[in-house]
Structures are given as C-alpha cells and as structure tokens.
Amino acid sequence: MYYRRPRHSRHLADIVAVWLVAVLCASRVLASPREWQPLILKGSQLPVLSGIDIGHLEVLAIHGGRAEPIPFQVDEVSHDGSYALPEGPAGMPGNPRPTLAPDDEIALIVSDLGEKGTATAQLPSQALEIEVADPLGGPLRYAYVGVAGAPRLSDRRYVAYDPRTDTVETDHYRVGLTNGLPTEFVTQNGVGEHRPNLIDRMKVRLTTLVIGLIHFSFTEDDIHSQLLAWKVGPIRMVRRLSHSVNLLLGLRSPVFERNDFFYRDHLENPFKMHFSWAPRIFFRDIRVRIDLDFNDLSGYELLWSQMSMPPLKIGNQEMEQRLAAMGSVPISWIAIRGAGRTTVQTLAPTPDLPLLNRQLYFNDAPNRPDPPEHIRGEHPGIGYVITGWEKLEGGVHTFVSLLITTRADYSPGVLMEELLSPPVVTVRARAETR
Incomplete structure (x- = not known):
C-alpha cells in the first residue's frame, strides 16, 4: 500500500536533507585549513x-x-x-x-x-x-x-635561530640540535614559554648482516655531522649540513650534504642516499629504527594511520599492552597529542618510498636501558622500524622526513590529505x- 507522508514530515525531511548537505559541504570546506602549510x-x-x-x-x-x-x-x-x-x-x-x-x-x-x-x-x-x-x-x-x-x-617573522645553542624557535615549537640531530624538542603556543624539554635524543639504530656472515650495527653516535651554512628569513630557516658514518674496521663513509628546512609549523628534512650497487648484493636483513626518545609523555595520546583502536593514552598500561599484543603495526604516519598541540611525523611521497616497509615503534620502558642515551630508558620511544632496503637498486634515492605541529583539534587525517x-x-x- 502506498503511504503518503504528511506535509510536515516532508518538510522535516527536506530540512534534514538541506542540513546534511550544508554540513557535508561545510566540513569539506573546513576540512582543509592548511594552517601549517x-x-x-x-x-x-x-x-x-x-x-x-x-x-x-x-x-x-x-x-x-x-x-x-x-x-x-x-x-x-x-x-x-x-x-x-x-x-x-x-x-x-x-x-x-x-x-x-x-x-x-x-x-x-x-x-x-x-x-x-x-x-x-x-x-x-x-x-x-x-x-x-x-x-x-x-x-x-x-x-x-x-x-x-x-x-x-x-x-x-615566523622563525628565529640562536647559533650559540643551535636552537630554532617559532611560536609553535622549539628544537635544539646536537651533531645535527634533535636533543631538544618542545611544542608551545608562543615564543619564550620555556616549557621543559620533551626528549632525550633522536635515536637512529641500524642492524644488518654483511655478506651473510658479519653482524654490523651503528647508532646515532656513529653519525658525524657539521653545520656548514644557514639562512634565516621571515618564513623559514635553511641549513646545510655534511654527514658521514662510521663503518667497519675504522672506515668512514663518504661525506654527503643535505639541506634542512624549518618553518613556523613544521620541519622538513630531505636526504639522499647514494648506493654504488644494490644493497642486497652485500647486505641482508637491513633494519633501521628511527625514534624520538621522550622523557615523559604521561597524559599525551598516541595516534597512527589506519588506527583500529581509540587513541592510546600514554602511561595507560592496559592500552599499551593491547598495542603490544597487536605485534607489527604497518603505518604511514604517527602523531602525539597533548599540551594543546598535535604533532605528526611522516615521510613525504617519493618514488622510492613504496619500496620500504614502515612499522610502528613504541617502547614505554623508562627503567630499561637503551644505550647510547643520556637519560635511562624511553618514556616512551616513538617512531618507525623501517625494512625493505634490499629492494632498492644502485643509484641515488631520495626521502623527505616531515615533522608537523598543529593545534590539538587539527585532524592528522586532514593534514595528510593536505600533504597529498x-x-x-x-x-x-x-x-x-x-
């Protein structure tokens, strides 16, 4: 039987439909503030x-x-x-x-x-x-x-630099650098807030098997960096650094250079890797761990791409155990939210990026040593374990690391849409x- 809705019901449906269209259109418009970009x-x-x-x-x-x-x-x-x-x-x-x-x-x-x-x-x-x-x-x-x-x-002017302390500061973050790597990181809502440092250091840990026989590893302490030159303008600071790495038997890698960019809301670190031959010819099981070793993120939340659980409250043992039980967690970005800011780390799309596998690294063990470090343990360590390096061919390969900080209610998903x-x-x- 055909049922004719009362006129007021049709009007209500029309109002709801118009409201839904307005909300969807508005959310589409508001979904891309691009405040950081x-x-x-x-x-x-x-x-x-x-x-x-x-x-x-x-x-x-x-x-x-x-x-x-x-x-x-x-x-x-x-x-x-x-x-x-x-x-x-x-x-x-x-x-x-x-x-x-x-x-x-x-x-x-x-x-x-x-x-x-x-x-x-x-x-x-x-x-x-x-x-x-x-x-x-x-x-x-x-x-x-x-x-x-x-x-x-x-x-x-959105960016300030103090060469005496090798510190970059904006309204939204402060980064101190030692040997070219962060040893101080703070999010803030204004210059000069003097919030306490959130990190011990940035850790870079590589392990591999050379010619199937020799176990080789290095840490961030094996990386030698020198600040060569810089320019600070109203929008960004551009820094040029040189790098080399300690290798086997006291040998050191060739020196290569890179430019880092510091904007009001984000850090951009492009780096190139040059292989004279495909890594798989001499190396197997290449595993690179890159993480920020935080001093204490209690009260912060951890988020990541394609998250299948609510935001993880750092320090909540039940949630951290649930994450540990998940095993390997493939990710394309990670974020922390707290103290009025959301900070996202990711790698910008490049032709070589799809060849690599990125897994979430999360280690909340303040009493378990993870040397080298200045402060014992990680509370927590947050970053990536990256594998798949054997898929790269000889030649030059480019990757771009991004660290972006936004207001707390800024969606990391929206931010990634803006990036892509x-x-x-x-x-x-x-x-x-x-």
Whole structure:
C-alpha cells in the first residue's frame, strides 16, 4: 500500500536533507585549513619579474577589504639546486643586489593569503595576482606581488635561530640540535614559554648482516655531522649540513650534504642516499629504527594511520599492552597529542618510498636501558622500524622526513590529505582578472 507522508514530515525531511548537505559541504570546506602549510613559488612562475631587484618586491593580501603586507622571503637558488646561504663557517654570500632568477624560490604561508583584490587603489598597478585553489575544497585564496621603490613589508617573522645553542624557535615549537640531530624538542603556543624539554635524543639504530656472515650495527653516535651554512628569513630557516658514518674496521663513509628546512609549523628534512650497487648484493636483513626518545609523555595520546583502536593514552598500561599484543603495526604516519598541540611525523611521497616497509615503534620502558642515551630508558620511544632496503637498486634515492605541529583539534587525517593534495597555483597579471 502506498503511504503518503504528511506535509510536515516532508518538510522535516527536506530540512534534514538541506542540513546534511550544508554540513557535508561545510566540513569539506573546513576540512582543509592548511594552517601549517607553506607555499613555495619558483621564479620561473613569475617570468615578468625576472631580473627585478629582490629588495623592491612586496607581497600583499586582502583581509577584510584592506590590503596589507604579508611575510615572504626570496631564497637564491642556483641551477644545480644549491641555496645561497650567507651565514656559517662555509657560508657563501649571494649577489649583493640579488635579482629574481627562474630557479629562485619565494616562500609564503598559505594561511596568510586573503580575498580577491577589488580595491585597485590599494594594490600596485602592475601587481601579479597569485590565485591558490584547494583540491580539497574551500574558497580561493589570493596574494599580490608588486614592485615598489619603497615596498610595504610585514614586520612578522615566523622563525628565529640562536647559533650559540643551535636552537630554532617559532611560536609553535622549539628544537635544539646536537651533531645535527634533535636533543631538544618542545611544542608551545608562543615564543619564550620555556616549557621543559620533551626528549632525550633522536635515536637512529641500524642492524644488518654483511655478506651473510658479519653482524654490523651503528647508532646515532656513529653519525658525524657539521653545520656548514644557514639562512634565516621571515618564513623559514635553511641549513646545510655534511654527514658521514662510521663503518667497519675504522672506515668512514663518504661525506654527503643535505639541506634542512624549518618553518613556523613544521620541519622538513630531505636526504639522499647514494648506493654504488644494490644493497642486497652485500647486505641482508637491513633494519633501521628511527625514534624520538621522550622523557615523559604521561597524559599525551598516541595516534597512527589506519588506527583500529581509540587513541592510546600514554602511561595507560592496559592500552599499551593491547598495542603490544597487536605485534607489527604497518603505518604511514604517527602523531602525539597533548599540551594543546598535535604533532605528526611522516615521510613525504617519493618514488622510492613504496619500496620500504614502515612499522610502528613504541617502547614505554623508562627503567630499561637503551644505550647510547643520556637519560635511562624511553618514556616512551616513538617512531618507525623501517625494512625493505634490499629492494632498492644502485643509484641515488631520495626521502623527505616531515615533522608537523598543529593545534590539538587539527585532524592528522586532514593534514595528510593536505600533504597529498597540494594547492594549485595560478599566476596572472591583475589586468587579466578585471
């Protein structure tokens, strides 16, 4: 029998349907705040500014109908990808009057961008419009790059560096480095909060079998690093380091270099590995453990990708035992949440990454030694056990480690979507937009 719903029921259903659509659309828009994410433009994307004196550039955004300068920096980059880093023992000053070149990089923060410019008088007549579209939804964002004799510049600086203590600090974290590796890490909500250090050190432990006979291992203490040069700007700090590793029989690996990037909300550590031959020819059972050895994360929560249980409350023995009973846990990211922040660690997608297997490493054993370390035990140790290195061929392989800190209610899942779906940038002259 056909049943005709009363009119008020149909109206209720219509209201519910509209509400659901609104919620879904809103959640899609709000799902991608990208508060942590930088925007890097190459000079080649702004060809009409090629050869312009960098000191005459200004970047503006419209907020509430008013044009205002936003922080930006231009980093000189050579054709081979090397950054001009003026500070440090191997610092090389760039051009005393640098001009914008195709390989140079202009760094911004996505969340600083604003509305589409309609107030012509507030923007330079020849300004370029930077339009940023989000594949995950949400409104378009805009910035305007202009040239002026006396450019309007923001006085905001997101990154500070103290070379005496080798410490990088922003409103949202503080990192102290020793031998190129973190020995201090703090999340915070403002510079100078003086929160206690959360970690003892970053641990890097490798074990393998050489030619099927000799057991070989090294730790982070076998890595030799030297800070060569750096540059600190309003948006990021770029550091160049050299590395070598102690090998068998007193031998040391060739020296290689890498650049690290420190932004307001995240650390980016690209590193390249060069193998003259495929590792499997001489090595078997290669196992690399990389973790942060925390001093005391009681009260924090642990999260990871494809988690099949509620967030693990660190220090809760029942939950930690449940995790231990799960055995190997494949993951693509891990996160801790506490003290008003959520901090996510992951590896950015690269062609070689799918060849490796990443398992969750979690060890809450403050009374069990895990040398070398300064403070006995781990409370807890959180990171990865990485295997599958034998699948790599000879040649150069690139990996990019990311540590991102956001406000506590920022979803790690949303953050990973943002990482995997970068914004789409269009650059045009303002005359083309009218």
